[in-house]
Amino acid sequence: MTASVRRAVTFALMTLIALSVSGTALAAEGPDDAAARRLAERYAPVVRMQQETSSCTGEQFRPTDVQAVLGNQEVALRGPWRPPDLIKIQPADSDLGRRYPGHFLDFPGDPLRPGCDYADWSARINADHPATVYAHVAADPAFPEQLSLEYWFFYVFNDYNNTHEGDWESIRLVFDAATPEAALATEPTAVGYSQHGGAERARWGDAKLELVDGTHPVVYPAAGSHANKFGRRLYLGRGSEGLGCDDTTDPLPPIRPRVAYVPMRSADYLQEYPWLAFQGRWGERQRSFFDGPTGPNMKASWTAPIQDAEATWRDDSTVVPAGTLLGPSSTDAFCTAVATGSNLLRETLDRTWLLGLLLAAAAALVWLAASRTRWSDAVPLPARSERAWGQSVAAAIQLFRRRPALFGGFAAAFAVLSLVTVTLARLQAERRDAPADLGAPTENATGFWASLLALAITILTIATYTVLLAAVIRTLDQLDRGVPVTASAALLHVVSIRGPLVRVATQYVVVLFVLTIFVATIPLAIYYAVSRAFVVQALVAENLSGGTALRRSRELVSGRWWRTAVPLAIVVGLGLAAGPIAGIVLLLATDWSPTLINVVSSILFAVAMPVAAAAVAYLYFDRSTRRSPGSGELPGAPRTYAHNGEKGLEHDLPPARSES
Structure with a gap:
């Protein structure tokens, strides 16, 4: 029997067996x-x-x-x-x-x-x-x-x-x-x-x-x-x-x-x-x-x-809205918080001692941070005063309560400045939602445009925060001088010094980006971020050039890095987290739509960020005041004056740039 015949017989037998089993x-x-x-x-x-x-x-x-x-x-x-x-x-x-x-x-x-x-x-x-x-x-x-x-x-x-x-x-x-x-x-x-x-x-x-x-x-x-x-x-x-x-x-x-x-x-x-x-x-x-x-x-x-x-x-499922209205998205924060909490629970489920230790450590850190500062006797003016970081937060809230129209203007301006960012974020989300079966050329183009949109969003976000910090420090500086100020006037002044602002913000961001590329240099990035955290405030309040403002910030933080880093992290963290935390609570406690919840959290974010910017400004003024000529302060010390019944300070600095 030839090989071909054997193969044919074998195939026929296998077919009969398969048909028999199937039958x-x-x-x-x-x-x-x-x-x-x-x-x-x-x-x-x-x-x-x-x-x-x-x-x-x-x-x-x-x-x-x-x-x-x-x-x-x-x-x-x-x-x-x-x-x-x-x-x-x-x-x-x-x-x-x-x-x-x-x-x-x-x-x-x-x-x-x-x-x-x-x-x-x-x-x-x-x-x-x-x-x-x-x-x-x-x-x-x-x-x-x-x-x-x-x-x-x-x-x-x-x-x-x-x-x-x-x-x-x-x-x-x-x-x-x-x-x-x-x-x-x-x-x-x-x-x-x-x-x-x-x-x-x-x-x-x-x-x-x-x-x-x-x-x-x-x-x-x-x-x-x-x-x-x-x-x-x-x-x-x-x-x-x-x-x-x-x-x-x-x-x-x-x-x-x-x-x-x-x-x-x-x-x-x-x-x-x-x-x-x-x-x-x-x-x-x-x-x-x-x-x-x-x-x-x-x-x-x-x-x-x-x-x-x-x-x-x-009949339907809840979809996370594309893009965000303003600030961190409550829905994105919810996704991250649930995943992080689940991972923590999973890692400690069979090690209850570790979970207890982590909770105790978190409670101790909160207690330590709150007890190592003062919250009382926090008056918003004069701005140039020595304050504990708790008083800086309390003073910012008091200032908001006393001048709601001014800070409401900042919140509105902040929201307007963020609308372009929101529009670009939605365009990026629409690119992400495009069908995948578009062929290689279209997919490459989508990736290219998505990268450009992401870059534009990043730049505009940094610009928005920088403008807010500059406008708030300008406002406090003018109030300290007894000069009437409005949100529009402060923003116009920021526009007039846009050149130096752009240069210092660019240098700050580029250095941080380079230092965070490698894991080994991330500690240097953190050190740099804190030591130059007051560069915008120094540039606006002291009429300094970009390079001088960077050096000035480093001098103000020198010797007090940890006492600056912790308050900054708390203040900025609270400003960023206010909206998302409220959104997470609403997501868990109500059946509101994610879009409505994001609107609510965006409004809270728009209100919280000017207050956080004011608290950072008070931290800057505290560091500046502690280095006055009588106690080690650099030249340009303020002196006390009275204005409209409120104790204030007048700066011995060159006249401020004229507003247009």
């Missing part, structure tokens, strides 16, 4: 399974995972064939006792068929400190198995005229705020049909995508539902959490939407997972997939929400899919 499987299925199989293939989802990153912080996982886990010698089945006893290493389908309530599968790795372990393991086991989705058609006794088609995705790890081993997600299609055969003759009425504790609904034909070839819904699993989304957005989670932010903004090209059909009747699917009897957890048991999940057969949607949809589906 046996079909014969074991119920009468509706043939139609249900066709239904599952017709509507099989198209999946767009998120881009991976080299640091294991992006999407590292894909829909996994359960057979890649079962029978794996790195997986263990453990009991419900504490500590959990080992039942079996390398559990197989037949083992899980024994149900094992309260037990759990244990994968290689530590879910509280995952590192890249699970990502590496997932890549290794998925190399020999295609991406897989499990399809199951189910009826609901309470809704006999409707049918559900579920697609279940399994991931070996949930790399989200609540990291845990194993992750089951699903999408569900609902048909107004009593049988799979009838469903083939119609279209779905609704689609639900699982998202944390609930699901988002789309009507068939809705604009947000993306379809391929008219029947295959496109699914965007969020990075890490695998919450199924309808589009490319940054989603904000509260309540059933989860707690935190889901990102689907950077998807990979679409993949079509292999559809593993699960028969309708339990006797049939348990014969083909014994693991669907498992009543334990598909991942290591941990405290709270770091626990591994139960499987599809333990979900309400498995036996009562329409009832579950009525109870848990919602």
Whole structure:
């Protein structure tokens, strides 16, 4: 027998065996399974995972064939006792068929400190198995005229705020049909995508539902959490939407997972997939929400899919608005705060002593900072006075209360100056939201323009802060001299000295940028940032040139670097954080829209920043006064005078530049 004949005979035998096995499987299925199989293939989802990153912080996982886990010698089945006893290493389908309530599968790795372990393991086991989705058609006794088609995705790890081993997600299609055969003759009425504790609904034909070839819904699993989304957005989670932010903004090209059909009747699917009897957890048991999940057969949607949809589906998800109105975004701060808090909790969950130590250290730092300063006897004028940093903050607030119109003008001007920045930020966000399938030339162009927009936003933000600092110090300087001043006059003066301001701001930013490029020079950047923090104030209040103002700031801070750095960090931090903190509280305590909450936080930011700028100005005047001629101050000491019943100071400096 020739080799070609042997190959032909072998192929024929393999084909006969495959047909025999397939026929046996079909014969074991119920009468509706043939139609249900066709239904599952017709509507099989198209999946767009998120881009991976080299640091294991992006999407590292894909829909996994359960057979890649079962029978794996790195997986263990453990009991419900504490500590959990080992039942079996390398559990197989037949083992899980024994149900094992309260037990759990244990994968290689530590879910509280995952590192890249699970990502590496997932890549290794998925190399020999295609991406897989499990399809199951189910009826609901309470809704006999409707049918559900579920697609279940399994991931070996949930790399989200609540990291845990194993992750089951699903999408569900609902048909107004009593049988799979009838469903083939119609279209779905609704689609639900699982998202944390609930699901988002789309009507068939809705604009947000993306379809391929008219029947295959496109699914965007969020990075890490695998919450199924309808589009490319940054989603904000509260309540059933989860707690935190889901990102689907950077998807990979679409993949079509292999559809593993699960028969309708339990006797049939348990014969083909014994693991669907498992009543334990598909991942290591941990405290709270770091626990591994139960499987599809333990979900309400498995036996009562329409009832579950009525109870848990919602019509939309909360999207983080593109760009911000003014200042730090409350929604962005919320995303960061939840992720940071979750990481802290995860790192200390099994080390309560460390959590207690960190909380005690934070409380001690707050107490130390508040107790090492004075808050009382803080009068806003004269500005050139020695003050504790607490008095600087209190004096700035008193000045705001006494002159609300003046500071209201600063807040309005600050908002106006930021509108251009906001517009550019929105343009950048629109570039980010552009479709990914645009081809290489367009993608390169998008990246180029996005970089230019980011640079423009950075420059305008720095310019806005610099103008505010200069206008506020000009105002206090004039008030100290007894000269009437308005917000518009202060801003006009800033415009008249724009040349020196631009030069010192540019030098300050460029030096900081260069020093922060390398990790080793970051301490130098911090030192430089504090020692030159009063350069704008010195330039405006003392009529100095740019280079002289930089040296003057360094002289004022010399010998008092730590006593300057801490108050500056607190004052500027409070100014920047006032809006976002209020926004986070509103996000957690209300059902207001993120856009409205960002508006509220932007207003608070616009009010807080002039007050923070005034507090920094008072810190500058304190440092300047402490170096007066009688006590080491540089020439140009102020002297006391009386003006309109308020004690003031007059400066022995060259006359201020005329305003135009």
